[in-house]
Amino acid sequence: MVFLPQEVIIKKRNGKALTPTEISDFIAGFAQGTVSHAQAAAFAMAVYFQDMSMPERVALTLSMRDSGTVLDWSDLDGPVADKHSTGGVGDNVSLMLAPILAAISIYVPMISGRGLGHTGGTLDKFDAIPGYATSPDNAQFRKVVQSAGCAIIGQTADLAPADKTLYAIRDVTGTVESIPLITASILSKKLAAGLGALVLDVKTGSGAFMPTLEKSRELAQSLVSVANGAGLKTSALITDMNEPLASAAGNGLEVRNAVEFLSGKHQDPRLREVTLALCAELALMAGKAEDTASARTMVQKALDSGAAAERFARMVAELGGPTDFIERMDHHLQAAPIIRDVLADTEGEITEIDTRGVGMAVVALGGGRTTPTDPIDYTVGFDRLAPLGARIDRTTPIARIHARDEASAADATARLRAAYKLSDAAPGAPLIAARISGA
The missing domain is CATH 3.90.1170.30 (Pyrimidine nucleoside phosphorylase-like, C-terminal domain)
Incomplete structure (x- = not known):
């Protein structure tokens, strides 16, 4: 039977549940160009108003994941994990989390994004480091993950490409604030990254995209349910964004804050608590610890011993940044x-x-x-x-x-x-x- 995208749009517009096949055919057609941008916009608007059940959200997420390459890390000798934040101000947690986990033998292939609206982007922070390659080829990405234990880079063109195009359409059609579409957008990229475990930092408060605890909880529950339904072990923490998380906001300044954090020179108390809590969640899910207390002790030791700082320095150097970045940060970061x-x-x-x-x-x-x-x-x-x-x-x-x-x-x-x-x-x-x- 010939697939007609308008039938999927009409069915969802009328509030009926779509089958996994209907969703996968629609997203595959969109990725291949047989479903038009206008039809994708109509689909997004129908989802915005009629919502999606959890099975529909899982099917949408998997279909968007399968629109491109899915990475395979089975050649690594340890667990592979990552974290995602829904965005905030002064939120530079990723810069510390990845090397802390690498120091306890959890590989972190972190594919990050740029700033959106009032929130800072992890990728923009690394662009402040001279020479650092935020868009390496796949061979170098894999090499750095294996050697340093972590690599923080940008989304490649072949990773969940349907999401990138659909997001651009949502951005100009008033359909960004749809929890099913947000869920699929976030998780399709994480699933394509080939992870074994994921922790989500869902922000709430005046600096969050979901300013109320009720909406933040709804998003967190959707993300956790869909991710686990798609086969990715996931948990979430809902954290406060009623004030900047770090005492610095701005790309180069947040890098400086992170280096001072890793070296022990200065650690903002709230930032330390959120970072270690997220790291402990992943240590537990990755099987590195038996309970939260021992996981917390493990990640805290990785930070306080300087092991995480060493991993960060190695990652920066192997992705083209200065080999003495931590020691001569003031020289390398412009003022x-x-x-x-x-x-x-x-x-x-x-x-x-x-x-x-x-x-x-x-x-x-x-x-x-x-x-x-x-x-x-x-x-x-x-x-x-x-x-x-x-x-x-x-x-x-x-x-x-x-x-x-x-x-x-x-x-x-x-x-x-x-x-x-x-x-x-x-x-x-x-x-x-x-x-x-x-x-």
Whole structure:
């Protein structure tokens, strides 16, 4: 029987469940060009309004995975794992997580993305390192994973290509905020990466794409259920994004923050807790520990001993970066022309931070994109960001700004001040709000 894509669209538009064959035929046709972009847009809109059952979401995810190459790491002598964050501000966890896991013999072939909206992208951070190849060929990628234990690179053209095109369509048709489509987009790439275990860091709060705990929990549950339904052992932590996770926001500044974290020079407490909790989840799922306590001890030792820093240095060097990057970071990372403190307009305790506003201030400095083709200034952003609960007066900075020129510095300073609310008492929020397992 001839496949007619409009029949799939009509069926979903009318609220009926699609079969795995109907979904796979539609996505295969889209990847091959026999399903048009207009039909894909209509399909996305139908899913947006009519939702998808868990079996439909699994079928969609697997079909998008199978639109391209699926990596095979069976030649490695240990487990293969990765982590995905739904995006935040000052979220540089990947830079520490990958080498920590590599130091306990878990291979991490991490395929990352660029910044989206107000959130920073892992790939943009590595582009701040001179010489680092974020788009190596497959042979070099495999070689670095085997040698250093981890490699953080960008999505290759043959990895879940249907997702890349469908996302571009969703971006301009108002269908981005669909949990079934978000789920399939995230997981199709992770499944194509050939992983054995995955941990998800689902953000909630003012700097998250899902600002309420209810929506964050719904997304986390969908991701965990679909991933496990597709055969990938997965769990999720819902973590707080009501303030920047690190005390730095901006690509080069977050790299500096990560190196200081790995070397033990400076570790933001919230960042350390989230990083080690995610690492312990993967150590447990990968069979490296019998319980959470022993997993936590294992990953903490890998960090504090300097073993993780050594893995990070090896990864950077083998992907074309400086061989002495950790030792001579100040030499290799460029500095912005303007660096100065940002003072508050008033005084009191920091009771609220519009974290999205902080992210948009970084974008306004040139550290993010307003269109996909915008160039990135890797030197700009903020460091020494004051956390919730800090006591501020007119001489105590809320941050230090790094800017290219006076005009952008003035604009970003105003944005940052507007993002910080000072009062008498700050409400508390749990850093890790929930854990969702696939068991």
